[in-house]
Amino acid sequence: MQYTEAIDYLYSRLPVFHRIGPKALKLGLRNTLLLCEGLGNPQQRFTSIHVGGTNGKGSTSHMLASIYQSAGYRVGLYTSPHLKSFTERIRLNGQPIPEEEVVRFVREQQALIESVEPSFFEVTVAMAFDFFARQAVDVAIIEVGLGGRLDSTNVITPVASVITNIGYDHTDILGDTLPLIAAEKAGIIKPGVPVIIGESHPETKEVFTSVAATLQAPITFADQQYQLQSLGLVNGLRQLQVTGGDMAGQLIQLDLLGNYQLKNLPAVLATVRQLQTLFPVTWAEQEEGLAAVTAQTGLKGRFQTLRLQPKVIADTAHNKPGLEALFETVQSISYKTLRIILGLVADKDRSQVLSILPSTAVYYFCQAQTPRSLPAHLLQEEAVSLGLAGYAFTDVNSALAAALEQADQDDLLLITGSNYTIAELINL
Known part of the structure; x- marks a missing residue:
């Protein structure tokens, strides 16, 4: 075997x-x-x-x-x-x-x-x-x-x-x-x-x-x-x-x-x-x-810096208290525009998670390649109804690539929402 x-x-x-x-x-x-x-x-x-x-x-x-x-x-x-x-x-x-x-x-x-x-x-x-x-x-x-x-x-x-x-x-x-x-x-x-x-x-x-x-x-x-x-x-x-x-x-x-x-x-x-x-x-x-x-x-995915210019950070926060704690840290960082690459699972209360996300950020909604993952277009629809504007992608790496293409050197790119989303990053 x-x-x-x-x-x-x-x-x-x-x-x-x-x-x-x-x-x-x-x-x-x-x-x-x-x-x-x-x-x-x-x-x-x-x-x-x-x-x-x-x-x-x-x-x-x-x-x-x-x-x-x-x-x-x-x-x-x-x-x-x-x-x-x-x-x-x-x-x-x-x-x-x-x-x-x-x-x-x-x-x-x-x-x-x-x-x-x-x-x-x-x-x-x-x-x-x-x-x-x-x-x-x-x-x-x-x-x-x-x-x-x-x-x-x-x-x-x-x-x-x-x-x-x-x-x-x-x-x-x-x-x-x-x-x-x-x-x-x-x-x-x-x-x-x-x-x-x-x-x-x-x-x-x-x-x-x-x-x-x-x-x-x-x-x-x-x-x-x-x-x-x-x-x-x-x-x-x-x-x-x-x-x-x-x-x-x-x-x-x-x-x-x-x-x-x-x-x-x-x-x-x-x-x-x-x-x-x-x-x-x-x-x-x-x-x-x-x-x-x-x-x-070997711990990964805990406010892990993947790149410096623009700064790219990956964090496995995936519930309301975890994300609230994450955004407390984000608020201590200076940046021009916050760009959030977000993927969530489908079997949790997403309304609580989406309600605490900053409306001023630019969003890149994605999905992990697992049946538990919420399809990106559905996540986008739910987010838009709460005033969170962004784009939908079929995977996290495509979403990150698009965010990097649009970002200035002083922007902050945050990848979060699910362990499974973080796991699929190519350069983790």
Whole structure:
């Protein structure tokens, strides 16, 4: 079996969320537990940190991985979805899982897969856990896929549970109020295991404190422990100062440039502090890890600069709170004309997303080559009805090419709206 055959098998045999959306979900832990049992329960053979939340869980996972790599630990990292290659989902010290390991897993576990009939995501989780166990990682950072309580990753018992924030996303699955969504995310809290909440919110704080109290899980609200102030960009790195907590006055250089990372960082700092006894990390190692997240872990699509004149930035923000945070950063940049290359999926509440987009921008509507993607001409029609003028293109690269042709050197081109849109950029 070749790598292409193994990947074709996974995509053709199993329901895939990023292709068909919620219909691919098999909510609950039964299938994952059956897969893990067939593999000898690998999830019990490595130490893990579980990271959930509405937005920022990918960036938070990568920052934690980079810090622990800088401290010399052998670090596994599981995230989803991937942008370019399936192997990006499973990393060891920043390096994607070798293709031959994917082939080996599929070949050896094909009978198990077909007996369980899992989803694509359930198989990738089991593959990651098997790989991390066999590679004897010191710690694995495991990002939740969707929700928490019923997410396939929730078969682990981590040494810390991290919940970045709560916002409106996947409301058809998780609930249509913040407390309901928080309750689903709180499902990753385990008895006696410390939980770190990145952003406290009056509508969700009681949910977390109640669940933590019931499970006797020590709880930390990171934004009450650490505050950060941006000092601007120096040599391509965002300069930050810790203004609260036991590290007040410390300076941080971060290679992730979006202002929204200021909301993710307190949870990162609080998690590292919480686990100091188990995984000691010096301040110098934290500094080193945060200054080199993209280089050490391969993170892409988080306010990533693709070109300077005109400036082209790609960001995977895809829901209302994520896009609001993105445009806060955009407002801190000077430019002549804002040109937005936008692609959205069809199975989300687009009215909320479109309502926050700036009417002064020029739009280039596009679609990803996946059945979940909203056709560009329909997106254009919906946007025009809300006063957002622009052009329609069949793919993101054509849209970007048109925007570049029309742009002045001082314009800002922003590509956003969907992981799948960003993934199809040729020069990502």
